[in-house]
Amino acid sequence: MSYCVNCGVELDVSAKKCVLCDTPVYNPNHPPEDVPTPYSDRVVLPPKVRRRFSAFLFSVILLLPNIVCLLADLLVSKENGLTWAQYVNTSSLLVWVLFVLPFLIEKVRPFVLIAVDSIAILGYIFFFYCSFNQSGWFLRVALPLVLVFAVFACITAEFFDRKKPDWPLQAIVLCFQLGGFAAVCAAALYVYFGTPLFLAVPVVVSVCSIVVGGFFIYVKHSRRMRAWLSRRFFV
Amino acid sequence: MSQNKFWFKLDNAGKVFPGQNTSKWSNIFRATILLQEKIDPELLEQALKDVLPRFPCFDVCIKSGFFWFYLEKNPHDAPPVCADINNPCYRVKFNENKRFLFRVFYRENRVSVEFFHALTDGAGATTFLCTLCAQYLRLCGHEIPAGGHVLDITQPAPESELTDPFYDYEGKHGRSGRSTRKVYHYRGTPLPTHTVGIITGIMPTDAVLKKAKEYGATVTEYLSAVLLYCFYEQQKKETRREDDLSVQIPVSLRKPFNRTTLRNFTLTYQIRIDPSLGEYSLEEFVRQIMLNLRLVNNTKNLKAMVASNLKLEKGAMRFFPLVLKNLAINLSFRLTGEHSTTVLFSNVGKMTVPPEMEEHVQRLDFMAGPGKINGVRVGCGSIKNVLTVSFLDICKETEIERRFFTTLVKAGIPVKIESNR
Numbered sequence: 008m009s010y011c012v013n014c015g016v017e018l019d020v021s022a023k024k025c026v027l028c029d030t031p032v033y034n035p036n037h038p039p040e041d042v043p044t045p046y047s048d049r050v051v052l053p054p055k056v057r058r059r060f061s062a063f064l065f066s067v068i069l070l071l072p073n074i075v076c077l078l079a080d081l082l083v084s085k086e087n088g089l090t091w092a093q094y095v096n097t098s099s100l101l102v103w104v105l106f107v108l109p110f111l112i113e114k115v116r117p118f119v120l121i122a123v124d125s126i127a128i129l130g131y132i133f134f135f136y137c138s139f140n141q142s143g144w145f146l147r148v149a150l151p152l153v154l155v156f157a158v159f160a161c162i163t164a165e166f167f168d169r170k171k172p173d174w175p176l177q178a179i180v181l182c183f184q185l186g187g188f189a190a191v192c193a194a195a196l197y198v199y200f201g202t203p204l205f206l207a208v209p210v211v212v213s214v215c216s217i218v219v220g221g222f223f224i225y226v227k228h229s230r231r232m233r234a235w236l237s238r239r240f241f242v
Numbered sequence: 243m244s245q246n247k248f249w250f251k252l253d254n255a256g257k258v259f260p261g262q263n264t265s266k267w268s269n270i271f272r273a274t275i276l277l278q279e280k281i282d283p284e285l286l287e288q289a290l291k292d293v294l295p296r297f298p299c300f301d302v303c304i305k306s307g308f309f310w311f312y313l314e315k316n317p318h319d320a321p322p323v324c325a326d327i328n329n330p331c332y333r334v335k336f337n338e339n340k341r342f343l344f345r346v347f348y349r350e351n352r353v354s355v356e357f358f359h360a361l362t363d364g365a366g367a368t369t370f371l372c373t374l375c376a377q378y379l380r381l382c383g384h385e386i387p388a389g390g391h392v393l394d395i396t397q398p399a400p401e402s403e404l405t406d407p408f409y410d411y412e413g414k415h416g417r418s419g420r421s422t423r424k425v426y427h428y429r430g431t432p433l434p435t436h437t438v439g440i441i442t443g444i445m446p447t448d449a450v451l452k453k454a455k456e457y458g459a460t461v462t463e464y465l466s467a468v469l470l471y472c473f474y475e476q477q478k479k480e481t482r483r484e485d486d487l488s489v490q491i492p493v494s495l496r497k498p499f500n501r502t503t504l505r506n507f508t509l510t511y512q513i514r515i516d517p518s519l520g521e522y523s524l525e526e527f528v529r530q531i532m533l534n535l536r537l538v539n540n541t542k543n544l545k546a547m548v549a550s551n552l553k554l555e556k557g558a559m560r561f562f563p564l565v566l567k568n569l570a571i572n573l574s575f576r577l578t579g580e581h582s583t584t585v586l587f588s589n590v591g592k593m594t595v596p597p598e599m600e601e602h603v604q605r606l607d608f609m610a611g612p613g614k615i616n617g618v619r620v621g622c623g624s625i626k627n628v629l630t631v632s633f634l635d636i637c638k639e640t641e642i643e644r645r646f647f648t649t650l651v652k653a654g655i656p657v658k659i660e661s662n663r
Contacts, residue, residue: 014644015651016443017658026441026661027644045442046662047326047349052436053265053333238483 009034019045062110066103073099093134101131117164125157147199155191159184175227182220189213250299250313252360254408254551255506259360260304260311260336261571262579266435268334270611271364271588271621273371274354276604279382281348287323289378290346294320296395297370299404299504300361303341306564311360316341323347326354328662331611331634332436334358346374351604353378359506364590364608365494366504368623369393371606372595379602390594403504407495411548412556425514425584426477426485427615430637438612439635441643444605444658445650447592447629453653457528462622463535465631466491466513466587467528469620472645473584474517474527484518490583491535494591495548498541509547511538512583524649580615589622600626612636618643 009018009032011025021044024031073096080092104127109120129150136145163184166172172180193209226232252260259269294301302313321342326349339345343358344367353375357367372391379386388394433439447461454464470489477485492508501507513534515527522530559567588610595603608623609632618635633643640663647657 011659014648015657016647017656019658019660022659022661026659026663027640027647043350044662045352045660046440047328049325050328050437051332052329053335053338055265 009037021045058110059113062107065107066111069099069103069107093138097131097134101127117168118161121157121160121164125153129153144199148195151195152192156188159188173227175223175233178223179220179227182216182223186213186216186220189216248315249305250302250404251406252304252311252313253406253505253507254548254555255363255508256360257310257555258571258575259358261568262575263334263336263358264572265335266333267614268332268611269359270331270334270356271359271367272330272354272356272607272609272611273364273367273590273623274352274607274609275371275375275625276607277351277353277375277379278602278604280351281353281378282382283323283325283348285381286346286348286353286374286378287320289374289381290320290323292381293370293374293377293395296373296393296397296399297504298399300342300344300366300370302343302361304336304343304360309560309562309564309567311564313361318342321346325349326352329437330354330440331356331438331609344370361506362504363492363494363506363508364588364621364623365496365508366506368590368593368606368608369504372593372599375603376595376599379599384598384602386599387596389596392595392599399504400502402502405503406505407499407501407503407507408548408552411499411545412552423486423514424581425488426473426483427580427584428473428476428618428637428642430617430635430639430641432617433636433638437636438662439638439640440609440632440662441635441640441647442607442609442630442632442660443647443650444628444630444660445655447624447627449655450629450650453655457525457532459528459532461629462491462587462589463532464528465589465622467531468524468649469585469587469642469646470513470515470531471522471524471527472642472649474515474522475645476641477517484516486514486516488512488514488582488584489531490586492586492588493539493544495544498544509544509551510586511535580613583613583616585616586610586613586619587622588620591624593623593625595625604628605630607632609634 008020009022010016011018011028011030011032013028013030014025016025016027018025018032020037021042022032076092076095077089080089084090105124108123109115112120132149132153133145136149163180166180167177170176189209189212193206193213196205196209197203226236262269298315299313301316303316304311305314306312318340321339321344323346326347330347334343336343343361345356347354347356353371355367355371355374357370362370369391373393373395376386376388376392377395386392450461450464454461457464459467466489470487473487477483477487490510490512492510495507495509496502499507513531515522515530559570562570588608590608593606603625605628606623606625607630608621610619610621612619612634617637618633621632621634623630631646633646635643647659650657
C-alpha cells in the first residue's frame with residue numbers, strides 16, 4: 008500500500024498518482040500493481056437526442072395546414088388567384104427558416120445561419136413591400152438596417168465563439184455594436200424622411216451605448232471596480 | 243395496495259423527478275456492495291430474477307397519464323445485468339433498459355444498482371441491493387438467512403412496503419423546509435456531458451464515530467459539517483463575497499414514523515451558515531449544524547413539511563395536464579431547485595445484514611448522482627465497521643474532495659481513496 012505524501016491518504020494499489028492532488032506515487036517497496044482498477048474504463052455515452060427527426064416531423068406538421076390554406080384559397084377565390092393564403096405561407100416559411108432549419112443542419116457555423124436568416128427576413132419584408140406597393144422604403148431603410156444588423160450579429164457570434172471573452176469585454180462589444188447600429192438607424196431614417204425629427208431616439212441610444220461601453224472599458228482595466236461590481240450586482 | 247394491482251401512483255416525493263428529467267440529467271443515485279469473491283454475471287442475473295418479484299414496486303415501468311405519471315407492471319422479467327461503466331449515474335431514459343427504472347452493474351467483486359429517484363430513496367435501494375447480494379450468495383452455495391436489510395424473498399411483499407405513507411400525514415398546517423435564498427456554489431471546469439468523477443474515501447466507522455462523539459455530534463452531523471467547512475474555506479480563497487453556505491441533508495422518515503415502506507419516504511433539511519457574521523472554526527460549524535438539525539428534526543416539524551408537500555400535490559395544480567405540470571416543474575427546478583443549496587450530503591446510515599452474510603461482504607458505497615448547478619454531491623453509507631464517503635463531481639478540479647479527506651486525516655481518521663479518475 009502507498010500513501011500520498013501530500014494529502015496523507017492511503018491510495019489504491021493500482022493508483023499511479025494521488026487523485027486528490029496529482030502527486031505521483033513513488034514507493035520502491037510497493038510499486039503500483041498491475042491489478043484491475045476499481046472502476047471500468049468503459050464509458051457509456053447515451054445517444055444524442057434525435058433533433059433532426061423532431062425538426063423533420065415539425066416541418067411536416069407545419070406543411071399540412073399550409074397546403075390546406077393554399078388549396079382553400081385557390082378554390083374559393085378562383086379568379087383572383089392567391090390572396091390571403093400567401094400571407095400564411097410566407098409567414099410559415101419564415102418561421103421554418105428561423106426556428107426549424109437550425110435543427111436540420113448539423114454543426115453549422117453561426118454566420119451561415121445568420122446569413123440565411125437575414126435573407127429570409129429580407130425576403131419576407133420584400134414580399135410585404137411588393138404586396139402593398141409603397142414608396143422606396145425597402146431599399147433605403149429595410150435593406151441597409153437588416154444587412155448592418157446581420158453583419159454586427161456575425162461579428163459578435165464569431166468573436167464570442169472564438170475568443171470566449173470575459174463579461175466586461177462582452178458588455179463592451181455589445182454596447183458598441185448597439186451604439187453603431189443605432190447610428191446606422193439614425194442615418195437611414197434621416198435619408199428616408201429627410202427630417203431630423205426621427206434622429207432623436209437613435210442618437211440618444213447611440214450616445215448612451217458609447218458612454219456605457221466606455222464605462223465597461225474602464226471596468227475591464229480596473230480590478231477593484233470589477234470586484235465592487237461583482238459584489239454589488241451578483242445574481 | 244394489493245400486490246396484484248397492475249399499476250401504482252408515484253409517491254408524493256417522487257412526483258417531481260420525472261418532470262425534472264432531461265436528455266442530459268436525471269436525479270439518480272447508486273449503491274454498491276463489494277463482496278469477497280468475483281461476481282459471476284449469470285448467477286447475478288438469476289439472483290435478480292429471483293429477487294424482483296419480492297419488490298413489486300421496483301418491477302415497474304413509468305407511463306404518462308393525462309394528469310400524472312404512474313408506474314405500471316413491467317412486462318419484461320428483469321433489467322439486463324451489465325458490466326460496470328466509468329460514468330455511473332448518467333441520465334435515465336424511460337424507454338431504455340427494458341423500461342426498468344433501475345440499472346444493475348457488476349465488476350470484479352462489486353455489485354451496483356442505480357435507481358431513478360422517482361422509484362425509491364436510498365433506504366429502499368440499499369435494502370434491494372442487500373437482498374440481491376444475499377440471494378446471489380445463496381446461489382453461490384452459502385447459507386444466508388433473511389434479517390436486517392435482507393428481506394425474505396419467499397414471502398410476498400407486505401402492504402406496508404408498497405404504500406405511500408405520505409398521505410397518512412395530510413394536515414392543515416404545512417411548513418416548507420426549503421428556502422429560496424441564494425447561496426454559494428462551487429464552480430469548476432466541467433467534465434464532458436454524461437461523465438463524472440468519483441472519489442470514494444473508505445474509513446473505519448468507529449474512528450469516525452469516536453471523532454464525532456468528541457464534538458457531541460452524530461456521524462451525519464460531523465461529516466456534513468466538515469463538508470460545509472471545506473466549501474467555507476474554498477469560498478474564502480476564491481472571492482471576497484460572503485454568501486451563505488447551505489448543506490442539504492435528506493432525512494429518512496421511516497424511523498420517526500415507524501414505517502417500513504420501500505418507496506420514497508424522505509424529506510430534506512437545509513442547514514445554513516452565514517459567513518458574514520465572522521470567522522468560523524470547524525468546531526463552530528459542527529455545533530451550528532448539530533444544533534440546527536436537532537432543532538428542526540422532530541416529528542411535528544416533519545409532519546408539517548410532509549403536509550406542505552402534500553398541499554402542493556393536492557392543490558389546484560393537480561388539475562393541470564401533465565405537459566403543463568412538467569413544464570412548471572422543470573422551470574421551477576431550473577430557477578430555484580439547487581440555487582438554495584451549496585452541497586447535498588446523503589447518508590443512508592449503517593446497513594445491517596445477517597452475520598452469515600457479513601463475512602462475505604467487504605463494504606457498501608452510496609453515491610448520489612451529481613447535481614446540475616452543484617457539480618458535487620456526496621453520499622455516505624456503512625456496513626460492518628467500514629464507512630465510505632463518495633463524491634460524484636462533474637468538475638475536473640478535486641479541491642473540495644482534497645480538503646474534505648485531508649481534514650479527516652488530520653483529525654486522526656485513516657482514509658483510503660478509490661477513484662475512477
